[in-house]
Amino acid sequence: xxxxxxxxxxxxxxxxxxxxxxxxxxxxxxxxxxxxxxxxxxxxxxxxxxxxxxxxxxxxxxxxxxxxxxxxxxxxxxxxxxxxxxxxxxxxxxxxxxxxxxxxxxxxxxxxxxxxxxxxxxxxxxxxxxxxxxxxxxxxxxxxxxxxxxxxxxxxxxxxxxxxxxxxxxxxxxxxxxxxxxxxxxxxxxxxxxxxxxxxxxxxxxxxxxxxxxxxxxxxxxxxxxxxxxxxxxxxxxxxxxxxxxxxxxxxxxxxxxxxxxxxxxxxxxxxxxxxxxxxxxxxxxxxxxxxxxxxxxxxxxxxxxxxxxxxxxxxxxxxxxxxxxxx
Amino acid sequence: xxxxxxxxxxxxxxxxxxxxxxxxxxxxxxxxxxxxxxxxxxxxxxxxxxxxxxxxxxxxxxxxxxxxxxxxxxxxxxxxxxxxxxxxxxxxxxxxxxxxxxxxxxxxxxxxxxxxxxxxxxxxxxxxxxxxxxxxxxxxxxxxxxxxxxxxxxxxxxxxxxxxxxxxxxxxxxxxxxxxxxxxxxxxxxxxxxxxxxxxxxxxxxxxxxxxxxxxxxxxxxxxxxxxxxxxxxxxxxxxxxxxxxxxxxxxxxxxxxxxxxxxxxxxxxxxxxxxxxxxxxxxxxxxxxxxxxxxxxxxxxxxxxxxxxxxxxxxxxxxxxxxxxxx
Numbered sequence: 001x002x003x004x005x006x007x008x009x010x011x012x013x014x015x016x017x018x019x020x021x022x023x024x025x026x027x028x029x030x031x032x033x034x035x036x037x038x039x040x041x042x043x044x045x046x047x048x049x050x051x052x053x054x055x056x057x058x059x060x061x062x063x064x065x066x067x068x069x070x071x072x073x074x075x076x077x078x079x080x081x082x083x084x085x086x087x088x089x090x091x092x093x094x095x096x097x098x099x100x101x102x103x104x105x106x107x108x109x110x111x112x113x114x115x116x117x118x119x120x121x122x123x124x125x126x127x128x129x130x131x132x133x134x135x136x137x138x139x140x141x142x143x144x145x146x147x148x149x150x151x152x153x154x155x156x157x158x159x160x161x162x163x164x165x166x167x168x169x170x171x172x173x174x175x176x177x178x179x180x181x182x183x184x185x186x187x188x189x190x191x192x193x194x195x196x197x198x199x200x201x202x203x204x205x206x207x208x209x210x211x212x213x214x215x216x217x218x219x220x221x222x223x224x225x226x227x228x229x230x231x232x233x234x235x236x237x238x239x240x241x242x243x244x245x246x247x248x249x250x251x252x253x254x255x256x257x258x259x260x261x262x263x264x265x266x267x268x269x270x271x272x273x274x275x276x277x278x279x280x281x282x283x284x285x286x287x288x289x290x291x292x293x294x295x296x297x298x299x300x301x302x303x304x305x306x307x308x309x310x311x312x313x314x315x316x317x318x319x320x321x322x323x324x325x326x327x328x
Numbered sequence: 329x330x331x332x333x334x335x336x337x338x339x340x341x342x343x344x345x346x347x348x349x350x351x352x353x354x355x356x357x358x359x360x361x362x363x364x365x366x367x368x369x370x371x372x373x374x375x376x377x378x379x380x381x382x383x384x385x386x387x388x389x390x391x392x393x394x395x396x397x398x399x400x401x402x403x404x405x406x407x408x409x410x411x412x413x414x415x416x417x418x419x420x421x422x423x424x425x426x427x428x429x430x431x432x433x434x435x436x437x438x439x440x441x442x443x444x445x446x447x448x449x450x451x452x453x454x455x456x457x458x459x460x461x462x463x464x465x466x467x468x469x470x471x472x473x474x475x476x477x478x479x480x481x482x483x484x485x486x487x488x489x490x491x492x493x494x495x496x497x498x499x500x501x502x503x504x505x506x507x508x509x510x511x512x513x514x515x516x517x518x519x520x521x522x523x524x525x526x527x528x529x530x531x532x533x534x535x536x537x538x539x540x541x542x543x544x545x546x547x548x549x550x551x552x553x554x555x556x557x558x559x560x561x562x563x564x565x566x567x568x569x570x571x572x573x574x575x576x577x578x579x580x581x582x583x584x585x586x587x588x589x590x591x592x593x594x595x596x597x598x599x600x601x602x603x604x605x606x607x608x609x610x611x612x613x614x615x616x617x618x619x620x621x622x623x624x625x626x627x628x629x630x631x632x633x634x635x636x637x638x639x640x641x642x643x644x645x646x647x648x649x650x651x652x653x654x655x656x
Contacts, residue, residue: 019589023469044589099652125656130462130640131599133655137616137643138455138609141351259612261347261372265604271459272600276593281466284587288465308641308651312458315465316636323636324427327461328453 002028003294005287006063006087008053008079010034010041012247013092014069016283018045024287026317031059060086065290068092081105084117084304088293090286092122099125107304116297117304121289122282123273124148128253130307131271135255139267142257143188147180147196149173151249151278159224160201163217165209168237170244172200175251186266188256193227201232204240249278288315330356331622333615334391334415336381336407338362338369340575341420342397344611346373352615354645359387388414392625393618396420409433412445412632416621418614420450427453435632444625445632449617450610451601452476456581458635459599463583467595470585471516475508475524477501479577479606487552488529491545493537496565498572500528503579514594516584521555529560532568577606616643 005027007014014032021027022045033053034041041050051059056066066087070076072095080091084106093102102119110117120126124146132144153173160169179195189195201218205211215232218225252272259265275281289307292314296305313323333355335342342360349355350373361381362369369378379387384394394415398404400423408419412434421430430447438445448454452474460472481501488497507523517523529546533539543560546553580600587593603609617635620642624633641651 016587019587022589023587023591096656099656100649103652120656127462127466127597129656133651134455134458134640134643136655137619137640137645138612140645259344259347259351259605259608261350263351265608267604267609268600268602269455270598270600270602272596272598274596274598276595277587280587280593281595284466291465306652306656308644308648308656309639311637311639312462312465313636315462317465317468320636321428323461324431324634327464328424328427328448328457328634328636 002026003291004028004030004062004064005290006031006033006056006059006066007069008033008056008066008083009069009075010043010050011069012279013283013286014067015044016277016279016281017067017069017286018043018283019280020284020287021045023284024291024317027287027291030063056083057086063087065090065293067286067290072098077102077105080117080119081109084110084115085113086115088116088297090118090121090290090293092126092282092286093119094122094125096125103304103306111303114297114302116293116301118289118293118306118310119304120306121286123275123278123285124251126282126285126307127273128251128271131253131269132255133308135253135257135269139255139257139259139269141259141263142255142267144253144255145183145191145196146251146253147175148251149175149197149249151251151275152244152247153249154247154278156199156201156224159221160203160218163214165206165214167204167206168240169204170202170240172202174198174200183254183256184268184270186256186268194229197228199225199228199230201230202235202240202244203232204237205234246276247278248276249281250274291315291317330354331619332356332358332390332392333618334359334361334384334387334394335397336361336384336394336411337397337403338371338378339397340607341611341614342395343372344605344607344609345395345397345614346371346611347608348612348615349373351612352619352645355615355619358391384411385414391415393418393621395614395618400426405430405433408445408447409437412438412443413441414443416444416625418446418449418618418621420454420610420614421447422450422453424453431632431634439631442625442630444621444629446617446621446634446638447632448634449614451603451606451613452579454610454613454635455601456579456599459581459597460583461636463581463585463597467583467585467587467597469587469591470583470595472581472583473511473519473524474579474581475503476579477503477525477577479579479603480572480575482575482606484527484529484552487549488531488546491542493534493542495532495534496568497529497531498568499530502526502528511582511584512596512598514584514596522557525556527553527556527558529558530563530568530572531560532565533562574604575606576604578602619643619645
């Protein structure tokens with residue numbers, strides 16, 4: 001018997017989850033819920049209904065885990081607690097400062113309903129968090145560094161698109177190679193944002209737009225660009241569509257720590273991701289944690305959990321015996 | 329209140345555990361047990377007794393977790409189940425083929441005693457297993473590769489030392505760079521042992537020994553060397569002690585997997601360790617899992633567990649709130 005999965009939303013991330021379900025024989029997509037007119041949403045999985053999210057309560061007993069494809073700004077803070085009162089849920093909430101509040105809301109709703117809610121799943125937060133946490137525990141005296149890229153930051157691309165005169169844009173976050181080499185070589189510097197990443201922008205401007213002004217607005221944008229060395233390249237829409245259509249991403253977490261009676265030995269732990277498709281990899285992580293949510297709930301557990309609270313074996317379709325045999 | 333740790337043995341690994349305990353304020357070393365005459369074993373931690381392992385049962389109520397520093401060939405198959413009948417235990421059992429049997433023995437003893445036994449802890453098996461398992465669950469369609477080195481293999485060094493005419497030896501396992509580049513670039517070849525690693529040997533021969541014969545015996549040794557491109561360098565004892573005294577190691581686990589509706593996107597996950605001291609890093613992992621064994625047992629759990637069965641948060645001295653705040 002398969003684990004019955006529902007997906008809320010049908011954007012890039014939701015489609016990544018849909019593909020991931022197809023790659024896991026124990027997972028079955030049973031419904032997609034949308035705020036749009038369901039008639040206008042065509043999904044790729046055959047014979048699976050698209051429904052209005054308003055009718056989701058009707059599916060209470062027909063779905064084992066609901067995966068939320070929405071965004072952290074407005075969708076998830078509301079949806080995850082709301083749906084955790086009816087379903088086991090998994091989300092990719094990534095607004096770091098609001099995690100305590102989100103955790104508390106999901107925990108209360110899920111506990112009351114006897115459901116499991118897993119939040120902040122993906123690669124960062126997610127796999128990168130796992131690496132940071134485990135290597136912090138193993139090497140308590142040390143420093144960790146997180147680098148993102150080379151990859152497309154959708155948030156930064158959106159920020160450029162909101163500038164008047166911009167038709168479309170793509171922003172790549174790029175680790176500063178010199179800094180990375182230092183750390184891989186054992187250094188443990190204190191770093192500014194500028195020393196860690198550069199930002200490469202590819203911008204399509206309206207005809208006749210003031211490109212110098214667009215470039216100034218990008219480079220001076222607080223939080224997003226002002227603290228980084230930013231380069232702006234104006235290109236045609238055709239070039240953007242041809243060379244920058246994908247959503248590759250990746251990055252790496254490094255922990256540099258010491259051991260020994262006199263702390264005389266150095267250890268460097270690196271976890272590195274090179275992803276052709278950010279939303280599909282994130283969707284694949286969500287699918288694995290959907291399995292975990294189901295298994296935990298089957299054991300009688302409830303409440304909000306993060307990646308830190310879940311034993312790795314729950315992510316897998318394989319038995320404990322099989323895991324010990326083939327992967328230990 | 330600290331978690332009271334006992335260590336069995338006082339070789340390289342046990343000393344690594346001793347150092348790690350010193351780096352963790354919630355862990356306290358309370359006793360070291362040895363098969364040698366305790367009078368002849370001087371440990372580095374002050375005011376901690378060294379005792380004969382025969383008297384270990386007297387410490388039943390004075391130790392929260394016992395960490396076993398012994399070897400997989402003969403020590404652990406006997407000791408881990410035996411001591412799991414009295415203590416929470418953690419070992420670094422690494423004889424892969426015998427894990428099912430060892431797991432069953434430890435599980436029976438630990439369950440009967442109401443204790444937790446965590447086996448096969450370290451970096452491989454251990455951290456590498458965790459990476460293989462998690463990335464297998466996230467990217468179910470793919471291949472994984474484990475490379476070791478550049479680092480000292482103690483088993484292979486020992487094998488060379490057993491050859492007549494050899495005074496001392498050090499063997500480095502080295503990944504084949506060309507193969508690694510292929511895989512990092514996205515290829516997923518089937519590989520022989522020879523294509524993955526080379527073996528570099530530094531050998532001190534007795535005066536007048538037949539070096540050609542020693543070299544032949546090394547290169548033709550089944551399992552250890554015959555399946556690899558092996559180089560043998562004869563050096564002086566002084567040179568060995570000067571340039572090859574350390575026990576550095578490391579390596580990396582790669583998973584190359586695909587996602588997407590047509591499996592059109594590639595993802596490469598790499599976990600990479602560069603370790604100045606193999607036994608100290610392994611000891612640090614054992615210390616973190618000793619903490620986990622204690623916490624799990626405090627919650628009423630018992631039986632044998634591996635890294636796959638333990639939620640990451642148990643490894644840490646930090647609260648759930650603190651972990652979510654600082655590392656998620």
